[in-house]
Amino acid sequence: MIEAAMIWNEPNNKSHWDPEVDPDWSKFGEMAVLAGQAIAKANPAVKRVLGGISPIDASFIQRLAGYGVLDAIDVVAVHGFPLDWNLWNINEWPTRIDEIQAVAPNHELWVTEVGVGSFGAEEVQEFGVKRTAELLLGKVPRVFWYSLYDLPQAWGATTRHKEAEGSSYYRHFYMGLLREDGTPKLGLKAFEPYADRMGLMQWFHYQDHRLDDAVAWLKRLGVTKLRTGLSWADSFRPNALDWFDRQMEALAPFDTTVTFCFTPEHRGIASHHTSAPQDPAEFADFCASMIERYAPASASQPVAVAAE
Template sequence: MIEAVMVWNEPNNTSHWDFGIDPGWQTFAQMARATGEAVHAEAPHVKRVLGGVSPIDPRFIGNMKGQGVLEAMDVVAVHGFPLDWNLWAVEDWPEKLDAVRAVTDLPVWVTEVGISTFAGDAVQAEGLHRTAKVLRGQSERVHWYSLFDLPGAWEATTRHKQREGSSYFRHFHMGLIREDGTPKPAMDAFAEHADFLGICQWFHYEDHRLDDAVRWLKKMGVKRLRTGLSWSDDDRPNSLDWFDRQMKALEDFELTVTFCFTPEHRGVVPHYTSPPRDINEYVDFCARMVRRYAR
């Protein structure tokens, strides 16, 4: 099932990794390098992807290269949201990718790109057309974020929550499908580019949207899917049942699976963005998941 494993998500973003208590990302680099080696030992055919960076920062990639991380990776990944959170234009994508390629010879995947409907449905539809046109031929993997809007009763994965103002609420409108199950106009735009666009869709523990997602993805002709298995769910009483159900449901897709989120009681501080007290616990989780789902 698993084509690729992503080691963490957005490690240069404080909403996903607290680099305030990991200056220079030294702990992250040790953990990522050890994870890449462990994944290769379990399943040499699986590509190892350095967690997609957001913002796109060649200096961070250069830092990881200098600490030996890229020697244990096959791909580096980037995330970009130029119409929502980034201060650059859709047409700047080739320049952003070239800047990363200047510091590494590894392939560069775009594992999250998306546009919210916070400002209106037409913005997303037109933006998807422009994005697909610009990125076609620029990267061998492009994953549109996301399939579903985030339910209004949930919380978005950010550090400062509502204090971020409109930036926070944009997280709830990134889907091609509204919370009520109706498609947005951008769904038609996606259909025109489904031959090369994949989807990125996260699933929460025992997510009620899983089966609907599979039906929609197959209807849309999606072949490549990026999702995640949360390390923070690993200690739940029925975690393996949920992981098995999720992976079984998604077995028909070419999967890039992201492993991230620190269990609070395993962190240096009790937060999902914290570096773990023992990096080997994360490495072991990744190895176990690869052993279970990628062999």
């Protein structure tokens, strides 16, 4: 069920990794190396992807390389939202890719989140889908559009700098090709011609009511590549494995990149899902257990056929 395993999400974004707990990212480096090694031991056929960085910062990749992280992964990933948050022009995408490729020349580079919101106008998102496809398809092996659904207003966005973002915070709720109620936007029609080449990124929350409808939309669009997540923090909820099993079974038809992230509050140095864990080996164990459950090595081995 799993094509690739992503180690964390946006580790250089304080909404996802707390720099007060780990100011030099050495704890992240140690955790990522252990996770990469554990995933490879569980199934060497699963590609190991460094959590997509946001902002796109070559010096951050060089910092992690100094901790040995690049030796424990196969793919470097980036996230970009130039029409919503990033302070660069959408046409700079090829330059941004080249900057990272220059510091990780022996690794594949994937764009595991790219998106344009419809906060100002749906026509902006429609343009963004088309221009992103023109700039990135063929430039990198994987591109994942963020996202299929708008984030429900009642859930709130995962960010630790809401006030500093000002009105741009509300853009978090308008990134989907479908509205919260499941009705299509103009961007969906723009996405359709690229659906077999541009993947979709969709987080599914614990017991997410949208799972079955999302799968139906993905099949209808002809999407083959999907990125989603399995939360280490959620693994401590009641009946967590039942939910994980349901989610992964529903997503079995797709080539799936699964992101492993979110520290359980009781296992963090600080009591927050962005904290470095008290014991990084526990996160590595979680990654390995998920690979063993949903992408066991035996399932990815070719079946030997005896000669007649």
